[in-house]
Amino acid sequence: MDTRSLSIFLSVAETLSFSRSAESLFMSVSAVSRTISRVEDEVGQVLFQRDRRNVALTHAGTEFREFARRTLADWQQIQRSLDSEGTLSGEVSLYCSVTASHTLLAPILAAFRGTYPSVDIMMHTGDQADGVSRVLAGQDELAVTIRPLQLPQRMAFLPLVDSPLQFCMPALDCAVRDKVVAGLAAGTLDWEDFPLIVPERGTTKDLLDDWLREERIRPRIYAQVAGHEAIVAMVSLGLGVGIAPQLVIEASGPGLGVDIVPTDRGLPGLSIGLAGLRNRLDGPLVSALWGVAGQTYPQSL
Known part of the structure; x- marks a missing residue:
C-alpha cells in the first residue's frame, strides 16, 4: 500500500467528507472514492460507513487510522535518515485558523521555506478552539492557538503575539x-x-x-x-x-x-502562539519549525 493512498485515507478520516477531501487534495471525488475502495480491498475490511449524507469511520477504520498515522510517520523518519546530503526533509502537520494563516504564519513559513526547502507543511484550517485537542489527539503536530486557561502538562506553548x-x-x-x-x-x-x-x-x-x-x-x-x-x-x-x-x-x-x-x-x-506535545519537540522537523517561529517572533523567546 503506497503512502499516497494512506494520506488520502487520513484526509477522509479527518474530514468525513469525500468532497472536502477531494477539494483539499486537488483530486476529483471519484478518484478519492476509488482510492478508498482500493484501500478497503487491500485491508479486507470496510473502513467507512457511508450513505448519501453521512460518512463515518467503522471500528476497523478507527484502528487503521492509527496504523496509517504510524506508517506515514515512520516513512518520514526513514526519508530523513536516508538523506545522503543530510538535508532536513519530510512533512510537518500544522493546524490554524484562516486569520492565523494570513497574519501570524505568513512570515514564519516564508523564513522556514528559505531555510528548509525540502520540508513540506501540511496545513489544516478551522476553528482555533480545536487546536489543542487536535494536537493532543495526534491529528496535527503543531497548532496556532490561544493559550488555554489550563495548559495540559504534556503540551508546550510558544507565545508569538x-x-x-x-x-x-x-x-x-x-x-x-x-x-x-x-x-x-x-x-x-x-x-x-x-x-x-x-x-x-x-x-x-x-x-x-x-x-x-x-x-x-x-x-x-x-x-x-x-x-x-x-x-x-x-x-x-x-x-x-x-x-x-x-x-x-x-x-x-x-x-x-x-x-x-x-x-x-x-x-x-490573549496569548496566541504555537502549541505542540513536549515529546514531539525533540523531532528534527517539529523542532526546526518551532525554532524558526521563535526567531520570527523574538519576543517569544
Whole structure:
C-alpha cells in the first residue's frame, strides 16, 4: 500500500467528507472514492460507513487510522535518515485558523521555506478552539492557538503575539448599532439589551463567561458560533454584538464592516502562539519549525 493512498485515507478520516477531501487534495471525488475502495480491498475490511449524507469511520477504520498515522510517520523518519546530503526533509502537520494563516504564519513559513526547502507543511484550517485537542489527539503536530486557561502538562506553548479581546458592532446603520451608539453617548452600555454573538467553545468562551459573571451581566445570546471569523462576519450583517481577538477584528473587520465597541470594563488579553506535545519537540522537523517561529517572533523567546 503506497503512502499516497494512506494520506488520502487520513484526509477522509479527518474530514468525513469525500468532497472536502477531494477539494483539499486537488483530486476529483471519484478518484478519492476509488482510492478508498482500493484501500478497503487491500485491508479486507470496510473502513467507512457511508450513505448519501453521512460518512463515518467503522471500528476497523478507527484502528487503521492509527496504523496509517504510524506508517506515514515512520516513512518520514526513514526519508530523513536516508538523506545522503543530510538535508532536513519530510512533512510537518500544522493546524490554524484562516486569520492565523494570513497574519501570524505568513512570515514564519516564508523564513522556514528559505531555510528548509525540502520540508513540506501540511496545513489544516478551522476553528482555533480545536487546536489543542487536535494536537493532543495526534491529528496535527503543531497548532496556532490561544493559550488555554489550563495548559495540559504534556503540551508546550510558544507565545508569538498578545491580542486583547474586543467587542465589535456592525458598521452599517441598523438597530443593533443604534442601541450601542446611544449607550455610548449616554455613557452607559446596557449589555443585557444587546444580542450577543459568542464562541460556542474554547478559551475565548471561558474568558467571556468569567467576565460576564464578574460583571453580573445576564447576557442575551443571539448565537453561539464556531470560529472568531464567523462571529465577525455575523456582526457585519447587523445580527448582534460580537467578541473576538483584536487581531481577528483588524484582519477582517474593515473589509466586512465592523467597529470596535469601547468599554471601560476591561476584557482580558490573549496569548496566541504555537502549541505542540513536549515529546514531539525533540523531532528534527517539529523542532526546526518551532525554532524558526521563535526567531520570527523574538519576543517569544
